[in-house]
Amino acid sequence: MQRSPGIKAWLGLTVILGPVLLVAMDGSILFLAMPRITDALAPTADQSLWILDIYGFAVGSLLVAFGNIGDRYGRLKLLLIGTLLFGLASAGAAMSPNAEMLIAFRALMGMAGATLLPSALAVLSELFTDPRRRAQAIGIFASAFAAGFAIGPIVGGQLLSYFWWGSVFLVNIPVIVLFLIFAPILLGEVKVTRPGRVDVLSVVLSAVGLLLAIYAVKNLAAEGMSVFSAAAGIVGLVILVAFARRQRHLEYPLIDFGLFRDRVFTIAIITGLLPLAAWSATAYLSGVYLQTVLEMTVFQAAMLAVPGALVLTATCIVTPMVVGRIGTRAALITCHFAITAGLLLFLMTGVTSGAGWYVGAMIVAGLGYGISFAVVADVAVAAVSTERAGSAAAMAETSNEIGNALGIALLGSLAALIFRIMGPDLAPTLNETAELPGLGSAALSEAKSAFVTGLHAVVIVAASVHAGLGVLALRWLPKTDPQAPEEGEGTADAGPVAPKTEEVGTA
Known part of the structure; x- marks a missing residue:
């Protein structure tokens, strides 16, 4: 009963990738832009963290709800409304006159972003009904999502080299206009009847x-x-x-906790959460490290992020093909140990040098991040029936978005706490300290040293968590993924998680 997707399905996937790229990119685009925003709007230390965090919190808090709404009332309709709102909020953020308004518009962007991801992934799963093609399409989807997170700081850095800080939000508008034009043509309304209300x-x-x-x-x-x-x-x-x-x-x-009785699903969702926490925290802190500690330009810092971004994106594309051969267990184990190794390389960075170690760390960790993006999405969609695709996709994307926000909030707060304890106690952040008039070289050196200590503490904590998860996956998950070709045609070639579909769905 499965059919090969036609050209319209692949064009539909291309259209879907636009808003997906934007939602992911806006989760990280401010990492290199924050010093410029700090200069322009003078936010407090707490407001700076909220400018970064509120977007991810709004997305993560509402993803599951909007996944359910799309399943019940129409996914394309929700996609169009959400995309339009995302564009309006982006324009508002770009024109914000103060930190409070920017936080408010970032929250509105997050609310709109929460309408896009689950519906987009659910529409994709219905465009590609064959498990193998679906795995390939989700791999491309995951690549776009990962690429958005990875290139966000790079795009932001490039824009800030030529334009004012608000340009990092206006870059969304052309993509949104194209989506609103082509989505009604290439994507038909998909409404799956589900009983009950949200x-x-x-x-x-x-x-x-x-x-x-x-x-x-x-x-x-x-x-x-x-x-x-x-x-x-x-x-x-x-x-x-x-x-x-x-x-x-x-x-x-809203969340079917029964799905977590399956060990592969559970580890996969955790794998969606924690790598994003580690990535977002280290990406944000690294942006400050490169620009303020090593005193690089925003363009130089953006260029140093390119190798890691390329590795991360390429890994997303390759992972579905590789996992089909080595199994989900091996992929999840490799993911956590690769991230652990990459994070530990950050410990070699110092106050006077460390750019090369930063590049190496992001390349090695990028392998693990790429695996996590690709595996988690397919596990979630394959785990449930078609009518629950939106809510299951929301669980996967929720783990990503909450991980992104938690990384900055929790690990970023750890770095802030260490700076407050060990720094010269002249200002709450390194950027604010460095801009104080008449600051002596000794005080600046003390501030930089305190910041690097905080960065090292963050990577030690994150690396320890990932090492623990790698050991847990090694001991907890079955040594071989169940392969059951007799359960349906094409199962053996279904991709990384298709063999798990029936087992997880009936947990």
């Missing part, structure tokens, strides 16, 4: 709980312990527990 209370609980918990961590790092931040953290955790408990009793939950 549980609004679950949406509110997940979003509010996450924001409160992360705010507590960020405030602790930036300002130290306070009654308010401690209370916010406790309330946030209680709300998240209530959300999880509520899902167990809903007939149509």
Whole structure:
């Protein structure tokens, strides 16, 4: 009953990749732009982190809800509305007169981005019904998503070499216009009837709980312990527990926690979360390191990111073909140990030199990041029936987006805390310290040293987590992926996770 996709399906995939690239790119495009934004808008240390974080939090908090909405009410309709809103919010962000307005428009961009990813991946899974072709298409989708994260700082750096800081948002507009023109032509409306309504209370609980918990961590790092931040953290955790408990009793939950009974699915979703946390934190801190510690131009810093971005993107493309031969287990293990090795290379960076070690670290870690992007998406889509493709895709993308936001919030806050403790105590961030009038060379050297110490602490923590996950995958996952050609034609060639479809879907 499976048919080969025609030219319209591949053209449809090309159209879908536009907004996917933008949503991913806007998660990282500010890494090199933040020093310029700091000069223009003078945000506080806390506001700087929110400018970076709020986008990922908004996307991650609402992905599951919008995945369910698309499944019920129409995915193309949601894609078009979300893309239009994304464009309007991008224009607003570019014209923001102060940090507060920029944070608000970044939040609106995140809300719009949450409508795009799950519906785009669900539409893709229906354009390509053959498991093998679907795996190839998802590999391309994952490559675009990974490329967006990887080239975001590069694009931002290039734009800032010629234009003002708002140009990093206006670059979205041409792609959005093209999508709004061609999507109605190449993508038909896909509406899968699912009973039940989206549980609004679950949406509110997940979003509010996450924001409160992360705010507590960020405030602790930036300002130290306070009654308010401690209370916010406790309330946030209680709300998240209530959300999880509520899902167990809903007939149509936003998150089907039963899927996590499958070990491969569980490790894959964790693999979607943590590599993005490590990548986003190190990419952001590295941008500051290259520009402020090593005193490079934004263009020079952007060019140093190119080799790692190329490796990451190429790995995404190759992974579906390789995983079809070596299995999901081997891919997941390789992913975590490659990231561990790459992160540890950051320990060789110093106050006066380290650009070469940065490039090497991003290349080695890029292998692991690329595997994580490619494997997680296909596992999620293959794990469920067609009518749940949007919500399953949302789980995969949620792990990516929350990982991106958590990396900056948690690991970035760790770096900020160490700088606050070990720095010269003249300003809360390295950039603000470096711009103080009359700053002596000794104080600047102390500030740079404190920042590098914070960077090293972050990579040690992230590398330790990935090493632990690699060991867990090595011990926990079955040594061979189940291969069952008798369950359906083409199963053996279905790609990295097609053999798991029926097993996971009935967990």
